[in-house]
Amino acid sequence: MAADGGDGMTEEVAVLGAGMHPWGKWGRSFVEYGTAAARAALADAGLGWRDIGSIVGADTVRGGYPGYVAGATFAKALGWQGARVTSVYAACASGAQAVNTARAQILSGLADVVLVVGADAAPKGFFRPVGGDRPDDPDWLRFRVLGATNPAYFGLYARRRMAVHGDTPEDFAQVKVKNSALGALNPYARYRKQVTAEEVAASAVVADPLRLLDICATSDGGAALVLAGMEFARRHGARDPVRIRAVSTVTPRYPNTVLDLPDMATDSAAAVQPAAETFRASIARAAYEEAGIGPEELSFAEVYDLSTALELQWYEDLGLCGEGEAAKLLREGVTALGGRIPVNVSGGLASFGEAVPAQAIAQVCELTWQLRGDAGDRQIAGARVGIAANQGLFGHGSAVIAVR
Amino acid sequence: MPRTRTPVVAGWFAGDGDDFRLLGTRCSSCTSVFFPREDSHCRNPGCPGGDLEEVPLSRHGRIWSYTDSRYRPPSPYVTDPELPWEPYALIAVELESERLVVLGQAVPGVTVADLTVGMEVEIVPGVLHEDTETVWTTWNWRPTGVTA
Numbered sequence: 001m002a003a004d005g006g007d008g009m010t011e012e013v014a015v016l017g018a019g020m021h022p023w024g025k026w027g028r029s030f031v032e033y034g035t036a037a038a039r040a041a042l043a044d045a046g047l048g049w050r051d052i053g054s055i056v057g058a059d060t061v062r063g064g065y066p067g068y069v070a071g072a073t074f075a076k077a078l079g080w081q082g083a084r085v086t087s088v089y090a091a092c093a094s095g096a097q098a099v100n101t102a103r104a105q106i107l108s109g110l111a112d113v114v115l116v117v118g119a120d121a122a123p124k125g126f127f128r129p130v131g132g133d134r135p136d137d138p139d140w141l142r143f144r145v146l147g148a149t150n151p152a153y154f155g156l157y158a159r160r161r162m163a164v165h166g167d168t169p170e171d172f173a174q175v176k177v178k179n180s181a182l183g184a185l186n187p188y189a190r191y192r193k194q195v196t197a198e199e200v201a202a203s204a205v206v207a208d209p210l211r212l213l214d215i216c217a218t219s220d221g222g223a224a225l226v227l228a229g230m231e232f233a234r235r236h237g238a239r240d241p242v243r244i245r246a247v248s249t250v251t252p253r254y255p256n257t258v259l260d261l262p263d264m265a266t267d268s269a270a271a272v273q274p275a276a277e278t279f280r281a282s283i284a285r286a287a288y289e290e291a292g293i294g295p296e297e298l299s300f301a302e303v304y305d306l307s308t309a310l311e312l313q314w315y316e317d318l319g320l321c322g323e324g325e326a327a328k329l330l331r332e333g334v335t336a337l338g339g340r341i342p343v344n345v346s347g348g349l350a351s352f353g354e355a356v357p358a359q360a361i362a363q364v365c366e367l368t369w370q371l372r373g374d375a376g377d378r379q380i381a382g383a384r385v386g387i388a389a390n391q392g393l394f395g396h397g398s399a400v401i402a403v404r
Numbered sequence: 405m406p407r408t409r410t411p412v413v414a415g416w417f418a419g420d421g422d423d424f425r426l427l428g429t430r431c432s433s434c435t436s437v438f439f440p441r442e443d444s445h446c447r448n449p450g451c452p453g454g455d456l457e458e459v460p461l462s463r464h465g466r467i468w469s470y471t472d473s474r475y476r477p478p479s480p481y482v483t484d485p486e487l488p489w490e491p492y493a494l495i496a497v498e499l500e501s502e503r504l505v506v507l508g509q510a511v512p513g514v515t516v517a518d519l520t521v522g523m524e525v526e527i528v529p530g531v532l533h534e535d536t537e538t539v540w541t542t543w544n545w546r547p548t549g550v551t552a
Contacts, residue, residue: 128478135413140480141440145412145532145542146507147477148494155471156496163469163521207471208516254449255436259468259496259505268437269503272448 009292012243013106014233015402017045017226018365021119023190023219023352030060030067033222033358034119035077041224046236047113052226054084054111056101058094058118058357061130070357074117084111092304093249093392094118095223095360096400100247102227112232118357119222126150127218139262139393146264150306151215153261155207158309162209165324167312171331172214173200175308178336179344183351185378188362190219191351200308214308219353223361225368240404242371244364246290248399252279261393280317283397284389288319291401295319298341299383300370302363304390305348314389315343337378345370345378363388364400371404409539412532416440417543418460424529425460426506426543432457437502461506464548465497467523468505472516482533482540491515495545497525511546524548 019040021033034057042049055078057070066073071087084105090097095118102114126149134140142148161167180195195213203212233241252260255267257274277285288294295318303314312326320341321329329335335343346352346366349359367386369375383404390398411417416439417426428439431446433454438447439461446453476489483489493510510519511528530544 126475126478129480131479133480138440141413142507143477144480144482146494146509147473147481147492148507149473149475149477152471152473152494156469156494159471160469160521205474207473209471254447255504257503257505259507265439265506266504267447268439270501271431271434271436272450 009290010246011107012230012245013103014228014230014238014241014243015225015364015368016047016113016228016233016236016238016241017041017043018368019044019224020188020362020365021222022188023221023355026220028121028220030119030121030220030222031073031077033121033220034070034074034117034224037119037222037224037358038074038078038115038117041115041226045226047226049078050081052083052113052115054086054102054105054114056086056088056098056114056116058098058361059087059089060120060357061089062121062123070117089357090396090398091393092354092356093360093390093396093398094357095363096247096249096390096398097396098361099225099227099244099364099400100249103244103247106227106229113226113228115224115226116361117222117224118361120355120357121220122218122353122355138264142262142264149207150261151207151210153259154215154307154310155210156259157313158210158214158307159208161309161312165327167309167327169201169209170197171312171327172210172308173197174330175305175311176200176213176350178330179305179348179350182337182345182378183347185376186347186351189347189351190217190353210307210309216306216349217353219355221352221355221358221362223358223365225361225364242368242402242404244400245403246287246399246401248283248287248290248397250282250286250397251395253282256395260395278317279395279397280313280391283391283399284318284387286397287387287399287401291403293385293401298385298387300342300345300380300386302344302346302366302386302388303348304359305344305350306354308350311344311348318387318389337380342380345375345380360388360390360398363390364402367400367402371402407534407537407539409541412540412542420529424527424543425463426527428459428461428502429456430459437461437504439504439506462499462501464524464526465499465506467519467521467525468496468498469521470495470516470519493519495519495525497545508543508545511544514547518547
């Protein structure tokens, strides 16, 4: 098992509190969104900020210098109280890295209770690399040499699914229809209007075959969690808390044969036979192995729907269905609220837009609320096990399994 | 004054006409091929690391997938904001002998409507953009059925 980075199951940590600042385009500092989310999570946990022994911030790179040192920035805004501090960055997977850092501190005895915060104030339009000439940076090069934006990669994946699996643009649109209906039920979502298939089809093509309403926007938002050891949770009176049972933060294995953001080419499989499963599938498998459960035991999933077509890809990568069967799963309503395995009942990125360092934390907030039965109109009846899955630029795997 | 022709990235491609090739490197120990080129150390974790030798990649491949860019990409992609935006196609091409997929822009004039997954394409020299002193060169993919 050493090659997988561990020897199986780890101990659990308790989620004592979850909080968010609504997603939108508010035009304010990421610090404000993050501290609002942090205060909400602390209130939810029934703890004061001065009870917190460690704070972990997920960094934003577009917030200027304080964004790179988010942990201390949030700690200062909440009022310096001397807590241990960590700041992490792993692109879209930053939130999972922050959760995993907090978990590792708790399980190693470095901290009893940890506040995890991520927040972003997103720029308008396409994400782009920060300025300057950096010909040694693959992210800079793909823009300089190819003009390859993130939606261009989403378009490549979508077209590939159409050619290999027979997915159609109408299938992709149905993902948006499903997620927008769910986002309409979520007070933290940015887009709360139901979207029809006709509206998707009438929106402008951004990167063939994907249209504007197939692609997630970029948003402002903040999310926070209070995590604690099981012993601390019991002392605090949380008798049956939501528990994080697994956090997967795996990297790809050579050769990585799926073209991945921001690369211009895949690894070569000429000399080494690639693994049977793709990188994304390995992210989920590592989480399942650590949790000691399989996809058939899931009550629901939150996946990173950067595009409608990518949500379908996740169904297969999570093992919710066989390869090529995702569109069928969607059409049969299996992944809708009330289906066997609802996906993105939060409304997903389709309803939130991406606030990079907050997004993976927001996914765990949704797991927490669903598992507690606190999700209001979008509640999944009897939710017991949830997975959140995600992938950060450059090869950052990210998945969290929570149970109750 | 004649403008100089400068590759947008040094060492990634070379040659003219039918001799134009993408340039990768190959590990002398495990034969793994790298594009963009690795010049410091082989990235195969099972390889002790051999010499990395420059190797031209196959001229032909098959389309793995394709898309286009209907909106003007942001900097550092260089465009003339005075001119209306003309979308171009992006093609991901699978090279059979190297067993890797390489992205590139399609030759001007080829749109997504001209492309299908699995179609054969070839590598040709292209121009990314021009300024007063320099013609910045790049690589393009062209369907083999097209002769323009």
